[in-house]
Amino acid sequence: MSQFRSKKLDIGGFINGRIIRDHTKRKVFEQYEPDRQALRYIIRNTSLPQRVRAQAQLQLSQMHAYTRSTQIKNRCVAGGVARSVFRDFRIARFQFRMQALAGELPGVRKASW
Template sequence: MSQFRLKKLDLGGFVNTRILRDHTKRRTFEQFEPERQALRYTIRNTSLPQRVRAQAQLQLANMHSNTRSTQIKNRCVEGGTARSVIRAFRLGRYQFRMQALAGELPGVRKASW
């Protein structure tokens, strides 16, 4: 039996390592965003001494990369794919089509004219 156990997360559909990694990146970003904003404000504030601004710049550079917003990628919550994700539903193109045809998405129906 392994010493390490995975934490049970309620992330929705299919869970793979990419989805778990994306989930942890989103949580880390959310946790450190106020601190990053404060450091950015300190760096841009020209009324502060140059030494304080340089220290803030160094602290910001030394923060973990997962605290940046650019590390977060939109992924399908059902399949985990990163391509052709519809942001409003956080679903990939194929999953969106399947759920829309099944009538599982509110306000979405197949067009006919």
């Protein structure tokens, strides 16, 4: 884990411990995803011997939790909030409203009819 703290974070906006942890999870997931996919392929391949499939399943279960995609949480890049985050803009509902009203989001206008 200490190897990730020494690297410079390439994220902008608000930074707290949760954002740093989520950033670390994303980097670890990106690094280990090919290995996880290979192990899942071996586990699902019924033409392989049962022993090989069982060993692959054991290896997959012993991998660190940060290598799973379910550990990644969408967070607001402006405020660090994890609730009501718009995926397209990666910002929370309140920040979206403030930036849209200020005209800082391209292609977003207040609805009027």
